[in-house]
Amino acid sequence: DAKTTQPNSMESNEEEPVHLPCNHSTISGTDYIHWYRQLPSQGPEYVIHGLTSNVNNRMASLAIAEDRKSSTLILHRATLRDAAVYYCIPPGAGKSTFGDGTTLTVKP
């Protein structure tokens, strides 16, 4: 199974961009990378996913390296509501492995 590596924690100031990295060097060529986030006392929620090219949606952007061994979740203007644990995982056919993710702290 593909595994991912993320920093344990990151800090950002409100209104500034945040780049959350993820290494997934063992991902297969057809696996999408999914990002989820978990707000305090809630279940994880889907943020974005991508295969090879950069992706944008209303929540975030996803930049995927050309060799697909890493990706970066970009929050363009962090808000206090973005403070959460962010997980990047390859799809696992319903049996995904969630690591400990990156805890994002947003300072006012």
Add this chain to the structure above:
Amino acid sequence: NAGVTQTPKFQVLKTGQSMTLQCAQDMNHEYMSWYRQDPGMGLRLIHYSVGAGITDQGEVPNGYNVSRSTTEDFPLRLLSAAPSQTSVYFCASSFAGETQYFGPGTRLLVL
């Protein structure tokens, strides 16, 4: 659509008691999964199912049973509760194993 629903929201058990955590989804997803999350930790997969009648074990299956008689429901049974099973339990569903949709969780305290 209600999405993924879980009941109860909170439960207190005594050691040795049994109970069933309920999970239901109304999105016609074939894939469903149960995770547990201990304080300050990530999610660990307990059991999963790729369709009605088909289940398999995840990382931490001991002490838990599942069955999948319908597409909509995926209950998790604790056979004999232990304090080590104190955790928050999340159910998730997905279409073809892709993007997962999570329920709000069940907080379980075993005394």
